Amino acid sequence: MTAATALPGSVDATLELLTNQGYLAERQLATVTYLALRMGRPLFLEGEAGVGKTEIAKVLAAALDRKLIRLQCYEGLDIASAVYEWNSAAQMIAIRLAEAAGDTDRDQLSSDIFAERYLIKRPLLQALQPDVAGSPVLLIDELDRADEAFEAYLLEILSDFQVTIPEFGTIKAPTPPIVIVTSNRTREIHDALKRRCLYHWVDYPSAERELAIVKSRVPNISAKLSQQVVRFVQALREQDFYKSPGVAETLDWATALTELDARALTAQVVGDTLGALLKYQDDITRMQGDTLQKVLKEAVSE
Template identity: 55%
Template structure:
């Protein structure tokens, strides 16, 4: 099934989709643009895997903008269960409804069945991200960091993505008239089961090559000079090759460049690099490694 959002966006192919993403300051290479295009064309979820900070979440946000659809985000974490992702009943409003019925005398024996039915009306149903995505057409559903969720939730998610419908015992079945565009991300803190990956189209996001990272810096931070962009990208590349606990991703590189620009930097000297290191390296051990190894001196 093709998504209405895909047709509305006028995407003619991977190259055109890459252009639309770039117009919104996201630079996708040919492989990523092709994976996104095929996910839209084939109506399949897109599974993005890669280290933190390489642009997985940002892609989903930008794709939603391209498609003119709201982004609905489900942030995964350990202990996430179906109720927290799907729906809940608004018990406070249900209780108020009961009290109102009591105040008007509508709680007699003959009214009990009707009142019970009213308690499970749609107005008392709180839609969590998955239910909102099924009810919102069009929409982009971002299931962020699925690797942080438990195996049980993974199995549940696979069931939802198989038919894009859910059954609520007190209410009935809700199905998506037009399935949402689904993007799943993983930082690979653990392996996601093959069954879920088979349901999706898969793409691994690498750290960008030097020239692409320079282009990203210039595109996202127009005030960044060519010299500063190249120096920051080169320094980030050295840091990624230093065996750090948490190598910087593109997000950290952008933060670093923005911090330097805030200080009025036109180029990157070792003093400024050291002073702003907290924008790019978030572990003390990594900062010590960078400083002791002279990784900033060639900046």
């Protein structure tokens, strides 16, 4: 087994670590990431969908050679799916075997069937387990999709890095996992949870940074087309759309255009590929006629 990879020792080292993995972060994000790593605090990332919040957890896991444990949140997420549940089928077999053997000590039987071997560990409990490669990266993704009751349950985990199981006891991480919590802000997250984290708003990148991201992730794209793509997307975000495209959509669109061997943006090319960039029919419909010509003109102007 390999030993744990050392955490970066400075903001510059953190910035370099992220860059080496293809994540071109702003210095503010690198700073708060460095502080979260050094202080052992969860990092709460909020922002629009597709701006790279989830990706930073993946990048950290790869760069630090740690296991990535992802909990994808959704409405109705409960403890049995996120934390633990008991293997009731195995417990029932154990009870039947004990009865068949004439074991009538109920207290002992109760203790036996709630042993760790019957415990099914879900993502949050898995993240508290020791690992020779170092504590894992725990990604709690899109927390705003989960119910407020589940959010409240997380307070013990994010403050003390432990889980209390009534029948078993308290399980505490020997070393805290690296925790990244993300939210698309479809609802407000309670202050009690935010106070346990370091916070950063991940915004859309500047045109210069987005161009660097496109060139890094879509190396086959021409210099002219990459510039036009970024100008187009940046202008698009100034329009009144239901959902503006994030960086993920920019990369999808740039990749789609290279697959079509496009050399420059035209009204025909844009119209044929808008589905890679916009995800709502109302937005695609709005992006027709004069609006398309206006945004395209901004994109192709030298």
